[in-house]
Amino acid sequence: MRILHTADLHLGQVIYQNYERRDEHRHFFNQLARWCRTYQPDALLVSGDVFDIQQPSATSKEAFANQFMELHRQCPSMAMVITAGNHDSASRLQTEREVWQLANTHIIGTGPSIVAQEGWEEKFIIRLKAGYVVALPHMIGARREQLQALLNKVAQENDEGKPVVMMGHTAVAGLDATGHDFEIGKLKTQALSEFGEGYDYLALGHIHKPQTIGHQEDCMKEEVSYPAPVVRYSGSALHVSCDEAYPHTVSLVDIDKHQGTVTVKQLRIDELRHFHVLPHEGAYHSAEEAIAGVAQFAKDHATGYFRLRVDYAVALPSNFNQMVYDELLAYGDEIRYNPKIIWEGQAEERTDAMGKPTFEVAELQEMQNPMDFIEKTKDQYEHLDLDMVRKAFEEVEAEIVRMNEEEQATKKAKAERKDKNTSIA
Template sequence: MIRILHTADWHLGAALQGWSREAEHRAALRQLVALARARDVDAVIVAGDIFDSLNPSAEAQRLLYDTLRDLRAVCPRATIALLAGNHDPAGRLEAPRALFELAGVRSIGAIARRDGAVDLDIHLLPIRDAAGDTGAHILAVPYPRAADLPVAGADVTGSSIVWGVRRLYRETVDAARARVGASPLILTGHLHVAGGTESEGAERRILVGGEHAAPPDIFPADAAYVALGHLHKPQKVVRETIRYSGALIPMSKTEIGYAHGATIVEIGACGQATAKHEPFERSVAHLRVPAQGALAISEIEPALAALALDPQISDEAKPFVHLTVKLDGAAAGLKAEIDAICEKFPLRLVSLAVERPQRAEAPQSAPVRLAERKPLDLFREAFEATHGVAPSDEHLRRFDQLSEEE
């Protein structure tokens, strides 16, 4: 039996509307280390987007190194593989390779080739069981950048990028099979596989060349398991053994309902894989207010009071709140008014959405030349389109003043 911890999309160094996420990350990574210890894993795969930016802060890098130290302490014999994602600085992950390898950590930022072929000494990692026997291999493939892909010939039909990604996986798998025979292969990937559920506003559409998603059949059927990163929702894609472990913590409002955590994969004696996602407890609450619909301005303060938040809670543990407001009039001064309300409560407002009542569309009329329109009429229409109400007498007076100044 081989047991693997599959994790991805840590996004260390991320912020939410300027608020640091370090406390959340530390709490989640402590649970990750505890899970690795409790399940006595033989390998840890971090399938990309370790950092949130190409220039991670010193604090984010320190958190990575602290976590690797802790994982090595609780899993002294485990294979640990770090794969670059589209957010990661590939070169920076590879620069400390010699030091990482002293700790038994393999860090792979880009496809390494030797004499034109994928260098399996870099990309193929054995996984040993408690007895020290090799029970499986990781075929570690990071985010496929343009320079990593084979060049398609003129005879290629369809997407040359998808062709290149497919060819890359076929090439690496064939080379690995020639070396390790029928040993179970654990593939990795950091890309959007068609059929996976995206998180609106949180994930970039990343395949190079303007492509969006790769078909799941780029992964050969004889792969025991495919450990994916990039999509933040824990999920399978087509079959149980092609999976995203998801992000560690919510990265946007759309992810509040996800069971963020990590995935434990077991490879049996016959080479068959089973996977179980293990959700983590959140150290910081993420709240939609209201849970559905929208609140009138007068309803906001009672709704926040009803949350019964602890006034003694520490700053780093204050919940993140995503507020939706319904508004019929002008939005001028809205943010300041809501900020004043929220300041009465131990929370952090990180998003404000405004819903307006739907209005019947005016019948279409024949187009009119701009030169035939009066500036005041244009101002009235633009104001109402933006704010949902007609401008007041004061707005019209100020517009007249500006027009005279011109």
């Protein structure tokens, strides 16, 4: 069985509150189409975060449809399996499931319901001539019994010993979160045992650095073989920040048989715009020096993203960011600025006259999780139990998911009763 594994497309992303990335995504899909034609995989797997936000624009949805339909036209025999991530609206993706099946594409938006119904497993098992794909979207909390039930069902019918691939969008123990905003100690991870037993390859999304769990030393090797099972993050399609200073790849995976050998070949993605931190060594020691560095970078590269590293002792003028943008006017959107400055030379948090932490506007704009702000201001609250607050947020989130699932199950049951009564009448 041969698959191409990618994830975290983040279609529609507007990076640094200012720059659209449609041309970068087109550049990525052109490469993906070429690899599909070249390697003729049995399936293309997209393990979550198809879109960057849960309510993508019409332009983003059109790009999604156009790009994946083009992949289907070029490789009609290749199945495509797309699952929802935490950035996606699970229900919105799910509503298009039936239509996309006409293009040999399987979209899995919502996870298994807490209220199990007969035959529920069929929604998550994709049977291919070469093997099986157990497709699972992002889910809150562990679902080991349900996942094992899916793998057991596959095992019961897999008389020919075909490869078994499972998909997921989550953080697992042992990962390398380099480049992400969260710290590894604050990232809730699942033990691999929660995914059950019986898969040969676990195709994960959510973490942007390409890596094979338990084999971090091999993360940059072009081709490696392992005995099954193998657990791998393909990494994101595009660099999502300047902190992701590592190659991004698509994983070409060959599995010879169930419980056999898994070979992973990394296909290096050519980024349309590269990310840079200026200066490449050290830090700027004045606003004038930083602006001169920006001007030189723009002249030398003519395209790309950059972020500035400035000595902590420098007092930048209030209009510094506008000065940077003014310097870039002649380049349109080709030279793109991340206004979140890296401060060097002092470990302490920046504080005001009262000793309270202060933040750049861009820092506040990029905080998507309330815990990010709470953790940065925790010293102001003497008796605050961070673990308790974090657990409370997780419980609220899980409860919302549970309520939504119960609501969907109730609506479905009512609709089925109505259909049954109508047919009787």
